[in-house]
Amino acid sequence: MIKAIVFDVDDTLYDLSGPFKEAFHELYPLEELDLEGAFLASRRYSDSVYAKSLSGEMSMEDMYVYRFQNAFHDYGKNMDAQEALHFQEIYEKHQHMIHMTEAMQEFLKELSDKMVLGIITNGPSGHQWDKIRALEATRWIPKDHVFISGEYGVAKPERRIFELVQEKLKLQPQEFCYVGDSYENDIEGAKGAGWNAIWYNHRNHRPKGSAEPDYMVRSEKELLELLSQVASGK
Structure with a gap:
């Protein structure tokens, strides 16, 4: 039982996709992108290295950069490390309103x-x-x-x-x-x-x-x- x-x-x-999409629209109001696809890609990339970030082999900041750079690149948008960390910051802000x-x-x-x-x-x-x-x-x-x-x-x-x-x-x-x-x-x-x-x-x-x-x-x-x-x- x-x-x-x-x-x-x-x-x-x-x-979870809501804050992700809201963060993108806040940062890039004039850009169009397959946000559902990019969101799912970010989850896959995050899961693939999460154990490393938990053990300390990879810092959380490096994990954020890795997942967003790769996810957005898959959908045609290039993002440098500073931009990826800024996206994480805005993403977290929207997660506080879930x-x-x-x-x-x-x-x-x-x-x-x-x-x-x-x-x-x-x-x-x-x-x-x-x-x-x-x-x-x-x-x-x-x-x-x-x-x-x-x-x-x-x-x-x-x-x-x-x-x-x-x-x-x-x-x-x-x-x-x-x-x-x-x-x-x-x-x-x-x-x-x-x-x-x-x-x-x-x-x-x-x-x-x-x-x-x-x-x-x-x-x-x-x-x-x-x-x-x-x-x-x-």
Whole structure:
């Protein structure tokens, strides 16, 4: 029986592409670009070197430069290091104005009365806490149920970060259900730890491994309907 539902943050509790697109329009109001494609490319480049930034092999600034230079270059826009860091600065500003949909807020309020709720998210501690505060997620998810990779020196998809949550919440792997948008980090990570997993595949990604999510949904409506069934034990 599922006793705890644990969420990813970026592109799961809110639409991560919104701040990215708003930052681009602020900096380059007269330019046109495939921003959805550039956004997805930036996520891929970020994921490919995140472990290096976490271990200290690559600084966070170098990671920001790497992901934005490469992502925008893929779509025909060249960006030097200073410009990439400026884009990150504006991107972060817009991330401080993020919000959940009303449907997600209402659902978490209802779900918090029935289930143990938590968060596992990759990223620097301060940056991720800024997002969590902007989302007001701790209205429903206790602060000590929030696990940020930058605070523990271990990141999804590594098994250890899921084990830390198990130890904290004193539950068995099969009693957890993880919800996330990233196949590599969220689904492979959760299934590798023996958890149940829901792939919130609202960007229609293709899986790149052998892990099988227990369910896949493609819209917030589908996700909330499924989680309602999970919470009711169906």
